[in-house]
Amino acid sequence: MQQFLESFLPAGPLVVFVFSIIPLMIILVYALFAIWLERKVAGHMQDRLGPMRTGWHGWAQTIADLLKMIQKEDIVPAKADRFLFKLAPFIAFAASYGAFVAIPLSSGYIGSMIDVGVFYIVAITSLLSVSIIMAGWASNNKWSLLGAMRTAAQTVSYEVPTVVTILSVIIVTGTLNLMEVTEMQTGNAFLGFLPSWLIFHSPFMVIAFGLFFIATLAEAHRVPFDLPESESELVGGYQTEYSGMRWGLFMLTEYADMLLLSLVGVTLFFGGWNSPFGSFMEGPLWGAFWMLLKGMILVFVMMWLRWTLPRLRVDQLMNLCWKYLIPLSFVNLVLIALWEMIF
Amino acid sequence: MVKALTDTYSAFKSIFIGMGITMRHLFTRSVTVQYPEVRDKLPERVRMKLHVNIDDCIGCRLCERACPVECIDIGTIKSTDDDDLGETSTGHKKKLWVDNFDIDMAKCCYCELCVHPCPTNCITMVEEYEYSTYDRRDLIFSFSDMTPEQIEEANRKLEAEEENKRRKKEEARLAKEKKAAQKDADGGGDASAGESSTGKSPAGKSTTGESPFGDADSSSAKSEASGDADADREARREAREARRAARKAEREAKKKSEE
Known part of the structure; x- marks a missing residue:
């Protein structure tokens, strides 16, 4: 990819800039689409229509909202900690954007071929909770602080099952580099026709994926685990005092996070940029298409769950994590390790 | 564990x-x-806005009297004999100019009590519900189609005719008195009786002659004021209020007497 860019751009910082801005472009376009999709999905699941006025079936609604948010006054509460208050949304977005560096978007594009890819993603996404605590604390608002405290508890708890399920996948792959993980899943070996994705590797991988998906749902603060925001009880949680484009950045972060965790899930369990039809429709561009399509399907499932399930109570949230997810993920880890030893 | x-x-x-359900x-x-493109079909007999087909209105004021919140305000002028106002579509003879027919939809309680008494079915509820305004004074709908000039004309004609009638009556009375006096003079030959009657007659004439003069004065003052539309409206409003107060008093008196 970098060589391809260097073939028509002067070498140096410009190539690096264009190279590193590609995921940002994808995130921005995806966010416009995903927010619209979320509204349409929400509307139709409730037998409504959702946005209908801006363009065909309201496709430009997010753009209109964006224009509105840019025009809004930038309000910082008088008693807030100005520096932290202004810094928090940027750290939040930087955390989720920074994680995209280790994700192979296609066979021809990965931000950095670091060998600790998954580990790096797990590490940098926990910066997100730092930024949320920062936002909640700096707002000097009780709702915000409550939301931030819930985030701290939630993220710290749910990182355990996430990491353990990722670890169980790593036992199978033997590498942390996501590009290598994806390359391992190329081909249609299982049972003759199934793609050799890790989800088909063993029945325990299905359980691992289930645990991983639930845990990432909590990591992305999506319903039913949206306690940090929980607009019906905490007004807006850590977002209460934010308005305009700063709030927009938090929103962008939420959607970028959804995509990020979906892409990690896709890479670990569903063959990343591999085509489901073997060598049919393969190549760097088709790879990007398959990667994003699979990611969008998982994002859609997240939206689907959002409009199906009610929010958990704080104690239920902790119950679910510590009493069910963590023991199950450890048992699953041991079982996958045994499977690997036997076969 | 099992649990x-x-x-x-x-x-x-x-x-x-x-998830299956969603x-x-x-x-x-x-x-x-x-909504604005597609609308629900409204049920029959919806009550949304009052409409008056002023061509059919005979100025009977039954609707005004039926209204529990007094949101209808009607003013009428008697038509003169030479004017023919025609008939309504239901065959009623129109005898009154309706110079004022205001409905204040801000006061209206949509009870439809005004619709049923109307003998010519000219006041109806129509299916129009998008008439909200920024000023509640804009919710007063005027249905009278008479221009201020026409109203003035009608007023003038009515006054002229009334004066005419009065004069005729007076003349008839004078002639009668004269006849009687002559009869008296012919019969009794009493001079003093004749003298008293002739002495009375100019005084009587002057008193009756004064009132139309005064009326003309006031009407001219009115027409002067009508140049200023606001003042005219103010005057009309006052007149309306006075009428209303009178009617109210009348009604109360009636109620009392009934009790």
């Missing part, structure tokens, strides 16, 4: 059932009505 497993099973089962609703037809 944990059964709990997990029931949790997943209910989650998948719920997925089904995702593909069912939505119930939204795209």
